[in-house]
Amino acid sequence: MANRREQAALLLALRDSERGWGDVTSAVEEAGSALSVLESLLTPDQPTLDHVVPEVSGQLDLAEKEIESWETEGIHLVTVLDEQYPVQLLMVHQRPPFLTCRGFLDPADQFGIAVVGSRNASARGLHITREIATTLAKHDITVFSGLATGIDTAAHRAVVDAGGRTVSVVGTGLRRCYPAENADLQREIARTGAVLSQFWPDTGPAKHHFPMRNAVMSGCSVATVVVEAGEHSGTRIQARVALEHGRHVFLLPEVVSGTSWGRDMADRPNTTVLEGPDHLLRVLDELRAGVPDLIDL
CATH class of the missing domain: 3.40.50.450 (Rossmann fold)
Known part of the structure; x- marks a missing residue:
């Protein structure tokens, strides 16, 4: 399963990028990391996420807390980086970057x-x-x-x-x-x-x-x-x-x-x-x- 920081980075990339969700999804799958994609979306004069600016780090923290708040409501996040993501859905071009789930996947x-x-x-x-x-x-x-x-x-x-x-x-x-x-x-x-x-x-x-x-x-x-x-x-x-x-x-x-x-x-x-x-x-x-x-x- 992708770690919580990776999940948070995906949500942040989807919200803040001017690129379409399909493009972000493809980029994340190719890189194998939403953090890596988020880094590439930062403007060239900004530091990389290895020395991330406080604003972006703070946004990632907030996104993690948001995911945690969903969990307390019984809403689970599954991203294209997670093993739980439906395997059949991975095969189609309309696959969304994430799913939220109440209940459990089998x-x-x-x-x-x-x-x-x-x-x-x-x-x-x-x-x-x-x-x-x-x-x-x-x-x-x-x-x-x-x-x-x-x-x-x-x-x-x-x-x-x-x-x-x-x-x-x-x-x-x-x-x-x-x-x-x-x-x-x-x-x-x-x-x-x-x-x-x-x-x-x-x-x-x-x-x-x-x-x-x-x-x-x-x-x-x-x-x-x-x-x-x-x-x-x-x-x-x-x-x-x-x-x-x-x-x-x-x-x-x-x-x-x-x-x-x-x-x-x-x-x-x-x-x-x-x-x-x-x-x-x-x-x-x-x-x-x-x-x-x-x-x-």
Whole structure:
């Protein structure tokens, strides 16, 4: 695990640099040290961090105290330099420089499946979601979803009720809950699984956060199941990004018949039109047989 000073240096570099977060992330990974990158971001007439100016040293101290205050609230920081950072997420270009986590990360999460769909879900969509999520939970497969109303909520709730493990990837900071009515569910998930965010803890909901959240959810999982979605649903973003990540996408027949993007996607490699939970397990077994190096714990 990266030491606290390295974590503090990463936060400081992200806040104070004019470079984008993606550039900072790449630089930190290449250098293997956020302190080294922070040093390079200082103006040439400033000393290096070996003899760091009091102002920067003080800022690092404050950043360390901030991380410690998060810890007292049950919010854990995981950076790209930490061994706990989700291994599947490291493979995608949208990987954030850090995640905050309530709950705990588990190595088995790298074989998890994302189950997503419409906020305005039908009764049939909710029923199918519960069947799929419960089946995955009973086979000890981590279920990722986004804590939104509708399909996401049904997936999380089914896994919790089945005694399985679910991970919620949210579009706010961890001091917030969106939607507010899922606050109790979010706390339940944190007790037995994990709630992950790529945003500062106080960050509220914003429209552009949710596509970013979807990319992280796809990046953390080996496949995405789209249960129900409309023509202009944000869920299609995750399906598209999952294919870009080289991950498998499962589409329910209703998605294929009801949307033009679903019909187009159904004909693409790495896509399966799903007949039900048992079909999902069979295809997952086939995928695992083809990539044994990704499934041997």
